[in-house]
Amino acid sequence: MSDRQKHIPVLLPTPDRRQCEMALDELVARNVDGISLALLAYRDGHPYLFRGKELQNAGKLAAMASSMAALSGTMLREIDSDSGEMTLLQGKKGKIIIVQVPAANNLMLLAVHTTEEVNLGLLLAHTKSCVTKVAASFGAAQAGQP
């Protein structure tokens, strides 16, 4: 199965794309200064959509988010049987937060990149709000089906 083939989800629930776009737009453009990028990806590393700064390779970032989330979850399970919900990376120039979207058996992840000055509490609150909207969009998409 080549990566060169277009990603086509097989028999999986789909979110309402328009609602996802609105949720990411709101996160990146309106809510928090310093959020430079929001990327929604499938749990196995395929990109779905992103907002914010231009990406040379969204696919690579989606795959990295998937790997990081999986490694975090594996480490948490190793220590206390917990599963990972959120991964936070902090560097000198910024932060990356990766959050599972609590819908459709955690089908998707949201990765958000910020500059270094962003308030962590504010970032967490707005990211969780965005993820809740994305999760709700799954229900909207199913309700809209004939």
Next chain:
Amino acid sequence: MDRKITYKLVFIGAPGSGKSTCIGAVSDIPVVSTDVACTDGLASIKETTTVALDYGEMSLGDGERLLLYGLPGQSRFTFMFDTVAENLAGVVMLIDASSAAPLEGLEETLRTYAGRIGETPFVAAINKVQGNVDALREQVAETLRRHGLVGPVIVVDARRREDMALIFDLVFLCAEYSDV
């Protein structure tokens, strides 16, 4: 805590070639796994796929240990190679003989890791074999030559510790007698 001599071996290969199964079968410790349910066409072949790495360990006796890393088969995860590349003893390329197109899987692996495989001793291991695979073995060797690679091509049952030991011996032979 004792500091044991360890050697790192990395398994690469197309999705479904047996990397996770192999590490799970020979590891002395519970395998660290990062599998998630597939969301693409791969789901028709298997339910889950590795998105970061599998990790296991195997004793070589005399306190020496083999550290086994299985990397995702899809090219979008190529960056994972760099996370395990330091002090690598060798690379095992698994080829799934039971696949409808084993050479396509090999080509994809060679494209994905172009420039990396040639830097490290490697063994091409044909796995999941049923019947005679002499022709496939020759085709694999030819494919490697076309990519400028020369290395042993062997047939294994990657679930067997004896075969793993053979792979390890070959990797060390390659390191000793090649220019790599």
